[in-house]
Amino acid sequence: MAGTPDDNLWRPGGMTFASIEFLFYFFPLFLVAYFSAKTITTRNYIFLAFSLVFYSAGYTPHILILLASVAANFFLAKAIEVREGAARKRVLALGVTLNLLLLGVFKYTGFLAENLNALIEPAGLLLPVPQISLPLGISFYSFHAISYLADIYKKKVHANRDPAQFALYMCMFPQLVAGPIVRYATVARQLSQRRVTLGRFSAGARLFVIGLAWKVLIADEVARLVDGVFDTTTHPTFVEAWLGLYSYTVQIYFDFAGYSTMAVGLGIMVGFVLPRNFRLPYTAHSITDFWRRWHMSLSAFLRDYLYIPLGGNRRGEMRTYINLSVVFLLCGLWHGASWTFVIWGAHHGAFLIIERAFLGRWLKRMPGVVSHLYTVLVVMIGWVWFRADSLPGAIDMFHGLAGLNGFSRASMALGFGLTPLAIMALVVGGLIGFFRWPRWKILSGEGAMARVADFALIAVLMLASVAWVGGTNGTPFLYYRF
DSSP states (O other): OTTSTTGGGOOOOSOOTTSHHIIIIIHHHHHHHHHHOOSHHHHHHHHHHHHHHHHHTTOGGGHHHHHHHHHHHHHHHHHHHHOOHHHHHHHHHHHHHHHHHHHHHHHHHHHHHHHHHHHHGGGTOOOOOOOOOOOTTHHHHHHHHHHHHHHHHTTSSOOOOOHHHHHHHHHOHHHHTTOOOOOHHHHTTTTTOOOOOHHHHHHHHHHHHHHHHIIIIIIHHHHHHHHHHHTTOSSOOHHHHHHHHHHHHHHHHHHHHHHHHHHHHHHHHTTOOOOOOOSOGGGOSSHHHHTTTSSHHHHHHHIIIIITTTTTTSSOHHHHHHHHHHHHHHHHHHHOSSHHHHHHHHHHHHHHHHIIIIIHHHHHHSOHHHHHHHHHHHHHHHHHHHHOSSHHHHHHHHHHHTTTTOSOOTTHHHHTTOOHHHHHHHHHHHHHHHOOOOOOGGGSSOHHHHHHHHHHHHHHHHHHHHHHHHHSOOOOOGGGGO
16 A cells, blocks of 8 residues: 555554653663763664664564665675775675665565566466565665765765774664665764763754654644545545645654654754754745755755766756656655555656746746745645555545545544544644744743743643653554655
8 A cells, every 4th residue: 555554564663753662661761871871882882772672673573684784785885995996886886786676675576576467467477476574764774875885985985994883873763764864974973973962962852852743743633534535435525635635745744754853853862963854845835945845865865876877967958857757756666666656756757847947937936825835736736646555546536636526525524533633733734834934032042031931832742742642542654664
């Protein structure tokens, strides 16, 4: 299923940042052990050990795949660094191939077999479709490894000779299973030299609480609405379709941005500065601008390690359009082994090409409200492909959005769990996610009143989030499945 966490035999894992196990047991124990250590080396070992425990809580055998990837890339990196010329390039090619092969075997073997069967079935032939479970976070740590090898090849960084430091870079639990995609250069110095102050720890904790609130108080509250429309409703009406699509637009942003904010906050609490992954993407005024704001670490990876090596925009307009098409088709496929994801990537690639060809100039002349509305609608229409469980399901959803399945049903609100809390989450999510707001002076960070107000707000969010986690069964982070 393209939009739910069960395709590719995906396993949701035994622990997430928004779980009782993590909040009340794992993370407090980690902090005690981490800050009890006096040296960076010891802290690295503790951080690595807890990261492996965190990862193995999902599906223990998959830790062997992660460790094999760490070991292989550790030795490949050293081999690249000591070679020159063609030999250096061959080792890089081997490393990239092995990482892509690892990703391909576990993520795309079943998809490839199913599509080959569709082609050869008329001849009376069928291939067995292997049932391979998808290791948690394999898309992210494979991209970490590729960027590391490529940057060593380009002599931007040196291969790390300390196995524990490199393993920590690959396995660091805040960003291991759902990003952001961290370049080795970003944390290279921090692996051996980092400092934690009370102020930094407090700032990191603040980010963590904000991300937790986004996840459990907004994303999880609207999840039932999303599931009700996309998973259990056939022939959704106009109101049902648009309610479900708007709910998913809110859910995926606050779920993924919530995770990324928590990851960055956790990193800061222990001395690591991880890259920002979102910058108000739904306030963009073009699809080009949207991709500068959405999943920024992935956008930068695709730009630096795929788009630019393909030639970027240096070989004429037609080649630029081809490069954009290739990048976003692969971006869609990276998100999932399904044609709906490929179409989602093609959707965004097509609008990037259209904007580059002519629409971008018009968007700059349009009133801001028009260009903003255009961007939000294009992004939302794309989410249909991203979330739908199949091509027929997506088409049925588009029929509903166009009003071809009728306007509304009397039972709609009851069936979808449109509770007061869900309505509040949709309203708050829309206000926070789709609009830029000037900061109130009291929250500008200046003066005692601002500090008190900020502390009070974070305390309320923390208490509300913990109460929600303790009283409900939360949903796994959506990007855990990639």
